[in-house]
Amino acid sequence: MARRLAIDRRALAAFRVALALVVLVDLARRLPDVRAFYTDAGVLPRSVLATLYPGYGAVSLHALSGGLVVQLALFALAGVAALALLVGYRTRLATVVSLVLLVSLQLRNPLVLNSGDVLLRRLLFWAAFLPLGSRWAVDSGERTNSSGATDRVVGLATAGLLAQVVVVYLTNAVVKFRADVWLRGDAVRYAFQLDHFTVLLGDVIAGWTPAVQFAAWLWLALLVCSPLLVVLTGRARAALVGAFAAIHAGMVVTMQLGVFPLVSLAGLVPLLPGWVWDRVEARVPVTRRLPRLPRTPLARRVPALTALARTLAALCLVALVVVNAVGLGVVGAPAGTPDQVTERSWDMFAPSPPRATWWVLAPANLTSGERVNAITGEPFDASRPPEVAEMHRNERWRKFFADAKREPQLRQSLARHLCTRWNRTHDSGMTDVQLWHMSERTDLDGPESVERERLGSYRCGAT
Template sequence: MVPGRDTALLPSARAALRRRLGIDARALAAFRIAVGSLLVVDLLYRSRNLGVFYTDGGVLPRAASAELYPTLSALSIHGLSGAAWLQWLLFAVGGTLAVLLTVGYRTRITAAGSWVLLASLQFRNYVVLNGGDTVLLVALFLALFLPLGERWSLDAVADRREGRPRSRVAGFASAALLSQVTLIYATNAVFKLRSDAWTNGTAVRYVFAVDRFTVRFGDLLAEVPALLVAVNWTWLAMLVASPLLVVATGRARTALVAAFGTAHLGMWLTMDLGLFPHAMVACLLLFVPPSVWDRTERAVAPVERSLRARVGNSPFVHSGPLLPLGVRDVAARLAPAVTATVLVVGLLWQGVAVGYVAAPAETPVDPAEHSWKLFAPHPPTADGWFVVTGGLSSGATVDLYLHANTSDGPPADSAATYPTTRWRKYLTEVRRDPLVRRYFADYLCRWGEDRYGERVETVDIEYVTESVRFEGPTPTERRRLGRYRCPVVD
């Protein structure tokens, strides 16, 4: 070993790691804008079912949430009251913070506040969440340790410090954030490689044969089997190659980011996956290399100059910190330890989930049940819909399903019986969990009385499963989930 050569290798290795695990400050700004916008849109969509999903008069009162998830529900600010007024107030505060995060005003405070309210909202009703919600929550948490307001923000406009802002940020926080995104793809690749359906090219055909997932152009794509097989193999190959998102640099990384971004756009155009494709695109922005942001910056430079001229001296735009210096110093010292812990735990968690690392004895949560399977190893092979009937005090039997009349026969499109992604996730839990089903029946007792103007005595819940067949008739199976007398929950 040559000491001089070994010493020279250290800066080179450090530079290589910084180039791959660091994040351009402009990428952080784009990520901030995307996440803030997503939070606003998410709140608007959730508000359409605010009373149903987040109040005691809905399908999951606080008592049910506490019974299902005692630890998480206890951490929810939204769970302090079952009244609608508190939910509307917190939605308004969350929306305001999200807008401020988008424009980059008091970025650290608004990002932290946005994360707290997002976590609180998710913990209030855990059964309506999907993978996109988890991506958003984890990514925003890790981003709290990064300078989201360094560029393209009101904070940057008001900053009077001398010298140029940081062009790149590298450390445990950036490594943890990039690795978490890459692990989503890589873990899913492992599960899919263990699947006969994915490795023989039929998995995507099964997914698109299930009506409750297909939207927009999905039905058209479902009519082209050869194209679905090609999509199957292409997506599987991309997932296997996903670690290159971290390894590659320059044009190769740009091409990979573009490929994954295009894939998520395709998901949004054809499938109902909630926030997942949007959250992943927001995270992919973090991988975009400096050469792309250089061109972007030249394009937005006139806007930035105009903004500085208009609001740079405004008394409403302040660059001074709100937190005391002592608090900021403690936070700065703790940040590397926290992010390093998250980095290691994240890697170990996924290692346990795929079976490469042994789980500690008496682990309270099974990582395999909370991992990135995403239609793997077994894609859905059956569609289905609910049939709910109610017995009124007058003796009449009526349809009690909220979203479509399914008591007279199969719906023309089973997707129409699941109006939103969150309703579909919730109704999936209604099928699986007897406790969730009891509270659903109790809600239908009250909903039916309002709809028909007389007391509902009984609620019968059934689920019809329709097996996917590429050729020939599609068999159905009707399963009784329970009969309930109203009120179901005293």
């Protein structure tokens, strides 16, 4: 077990770099929507957050202020912490700060999160227990071209990290088996018919029926075999990691899933065995010694922290297993258990993919007499867009629109934001806006028709 749960220190270093890059990418992707998603002038003012998610604002640093300047300052601080994590400078502190700011950001607007966001904070959590700065880091101060055998790390934290990676795949497999669409091989066909998800190559290969059927069976087989990511060792494990990585790379170029594929790729890095890193160091020689500031680690100065960390890691490892067992229904949840515990975070396209493509239209009237789509800013056109994914700008807007369909308060704040955004940047003012939900049910073998549902009509200045 120790051999299978051990992680090469160079793998931990690469994992550190991958995590830092994902955090930076995540921040960069959120930044254009910082006003819309994280200020009181956006779609989720703090008053609405307090109504829908009581208590979230009390533990989120980003909820201390509804102003844009404070949000930009916190984004900048998160970026600095991620850069420190990237180079391995005060690595433990940088990891904890990155985790705290990420959780704070996610709690400020939980409506725009997906499974990738959940997985990212879980990986950062386990990373805080691991010596990510012991190799290829400013903290280590070692030559990065050293060869030969290297120390491995094994313990509760490595078990928790590897278990977290496997649990994502295994629970997803269990849920997928509850619908026969995956066994028939039609699941990926349905997924690629969802135009609000598909991008780039996804639109091209959507019609390759034999290929996408094989992809469905291959992915389901890999999910079932996910425990072998830990059971196997050496080249067999590396080959299986490569197969998972290839699927996630395919997701990047076919579907609009946000950071989920990137986070998943980062989670696979610690599973790569030592011989992979021997080759990496042999092919990428770096002779310069990294600068290192002499200091005594906090754990050595305060020995009680080590025992506390081990206890916390043990408790969280048990919680990881129990919570996912409850989410799958394997273990019954005690009465009064919050919904956040029993909800599954890893049911992506499971038990089956959605059966309809949808998008939101926001026809708005201007003082000039023109009519525009308040979401895109273009002249209003009620016809089906050729690229539905472009109607939502990104996956976070798509997630928010899905939540707004169910919650009247969100529709009101969305309309208010659309009016304010337009009137702030245009001479011709917006007087009113309507929200419509358009849905096109997927039919693999027949014609598809669009259904319309009016969500509301709002006057600007009175929303």
